[in-house]
Amino acid sequence: xxxxxxxxxxxxxxxxxxxxxxxxxxxxxxxxxxxxxxxxxxxxxxxxxxxxxxxxxxxxxxxxxxxxxxxxxxxxxxxxxxxxxxxxxxxxxxxxxxxxxx
Numbered sequence: 511x512x513x514x515x516x517x518x519x520x521x522x523x524x525x526x527x528x529x530x531x532x533x534x535x536x537x538x539x540x541x542x543x544x545x546x547x548x549x550x551x552x553x554x555x556x557x558x559x560x561x562x563x564x565x566x567x568x569x570x571x572x573x574x575x576x577x578x579x580x581x582x583x584x585x586x587x588x589x590x591x592x593x594x595x596x597x598x599x600x601x602x603x604x605x606x607x608x609x610x611x612x
Contacts, residue, residue: 541568 541564548560
């Protein structure tokens, strides 16, 4: 017997809009279907290669980057910010030493 305190059960129809808080499940469902298909149709030695290609394509679709690439870009940005701060300090120092124009 269903629990009455859980509230009404509602199944969306084909024309009903998805709730705003609900994420689009289609890409995840598609990924699951492709993995299942890869498991059924691939020999064991090709499984890892196929899954890796499938996951790379899936994550590329969402413009995701690898953690390693992110960390490299983060370090480059930190160095650029440090150089900029040093150049700004040097410019301020040079401006203070310059005699005022008449």
